[in-house]
Amino acid sequence: MNKPIRKAVALISGGLDSMLAARVMLEQGIHVEGINFYTGFCVEGHTHAIRKQDQNKNKRNNALWTAEQLGIKLHIIDVSEEYKDIVINPKHGYGSNLNPCLDCKGFMLKKAVEWMEQHDFDFIITGEVVGQRPMSQRRDTLPLVARESGAGERLLRPLCAKNMRPTLPEREGWVDREKLHKISGRSRKPQMALAAEFGLKDYAQPAGGCCFLTDPAYSTKLADLWKARQKRDYELDDIMLLKVGRHIRPRPNFKLIIGREEGENNFMDGYRKQFTHMRATSHSGPLVLVDGETSQDDLELAARIMARFSQGRDAEQVTVMVKPTDSAAFELQVNPMASEAIPQEWYV
Numbered sequence: 526m527n528k529p530i531r532k533a534v535a536l537i538s539g540g541l542d543s544m545l546a547a548r549v550m551l552e553q554g555i556h557v558e559g560i561n562f563y564t565g566f567c568v569e570g571h572t573h574a575i576r577k578q579d580q581n582k583n584k585r586n587n588a589l590w591t592a593e594q595l596g597i598k599l600h601i602i603d604v605s606e607e608y609k610d611i612v613i614n615p616k617h618g619y620g621s622n623l624n625p626c627l628d629c630k631g632f633m634l635k636k637a638v639e640w641m642e643q644h645d646f647d648f649i650i651t652g653e654v655v656g657q658r659p660m661s662q663r664r665d666t667l668p669l670v671a672r673e674s675g676a677g678e679r680l681l682r683p684l685c686a687k688n689m690r691p692t693l694p695e696r697e698g699w700v701d702r703e704k705l706h707k708i709s710g711r712s713r714k715p716q717m718a719l720a721a722e723f724g725l726k727d728y729a730q731p732a733g734g735c736c737f738l739t740d741p742a743y744s745t746k747l748a749d750l751w752k753a754r755q756k757r758d759y760e761l762d763d764i765m766l767l768k769v770g771r772h773i774r775p776r777p778n779f780k781l782i783i784g785r786e787e788g789e790n791n792f793m794d795g796y797r798k799q800f801t802h803m804r805a806t807s808h809s810g811p812l813v814l815v816d817g818e819t820s821q822d823d824l825e826l827a828a829r830i831m832a833r834f835s836q837g838r839d840a841e842q843v844t845v846m847v848k849p850t851d852s853a854a855f856e857l858q859v860n861p862m863a864s865e866a867i868p869q870e871w872y873v
Contacts, residue, residue: 539587
């Protein structure tokens with residue numbers, strides 16, 4: 526009597542590890558489908574597509590590309606609204622920046638369990654490796670994540686399975702434990718060697734990642750946003766705009782988002798109806814979005830700052846068009862040099 530084909534759902538991030546974990550299962554005849562969760566903080570190709578300096582960088586969605594290379598289906602699920610609580614109130618705290626890695630992994634595995642049960646799959650696989658990440662992939666935290674997520678014994682980590690006790694798929698003979706791996710530590714050489722064995726030559730950078738919350742500069746901007754609004758919350762538009770432009774906060778009640786090049790100006794142009802915005806009309810210059818409640822004096826200061834980033838930075842007068850969200854546009858005549866240089870502490 527033929528054994529039933531077992532089905533596994535793989536968490537596909539687009540990185541090398543998740544690609545290899547799925548491939549190891551496919552080699553054993555397991556039916557694998559991928560799942561990728563959209564949080565809003567992982568937008569591969571987004572900034573690369575906007576900025577000219579990044580135009581030669583990869584713009585593909587690596588999760589979709591990985592699934593195509595493996596020949597498996599990929600299910601992309603928007604969890605951005607549910608994910609807010611993970612970012613704002615992580616039970617296990619943050620990593621070195623505002624990255625709630627342990628809570629994030631548990632959240633994604635919990636959602637994977639729900640998907641697995643709804644679609645009658647047998648187990649879950651991830652590309653995790655013991656000792657690779659300082660927060661979420663330690664020997665003591667891997668079992669914690671499995672337990673708290675509800676994945677338990679149905680979670681298999683093919684790349685490091687031999688470093689841990691056999692899971693249900695191994696004990697039941699759904700997979701051959703001897704064909705699993707014993708990778709550990711932060712070196713990516715074992716994964717790269719395994720990729721070579723499989724004939725995989727094109728893959729995302731092994732040490733890469735697309736979570737902006739691990740980036741110090743991005744985390745600083747998010748913390749500033751929370752402080753200014755006096756609440757820990759955000760909308761999708763907020764986290765998208767934190768990725769572009771110069772962010773300057775001259776006063777606690779408002780900040781400027783200043784486009785650094787044409788691509789960013791074009792992207793920010795889509796937000797003109799949501800923010801007071803300004804442009805120099807007498808000289809070439811960037812688009813500026815004003816985030817916060819402002820007085821006339823605030824807008825005049827903002828216009829002087831904006832003028833410093835225009836081609837009129839050395840002129841005695843620059844004409845700036847200001848368009849509030851709730852009233853008609855008007856012009857300000859400003860002298861970019863009327864105030865001292867922009868203090869470094871204004872830059873977020």
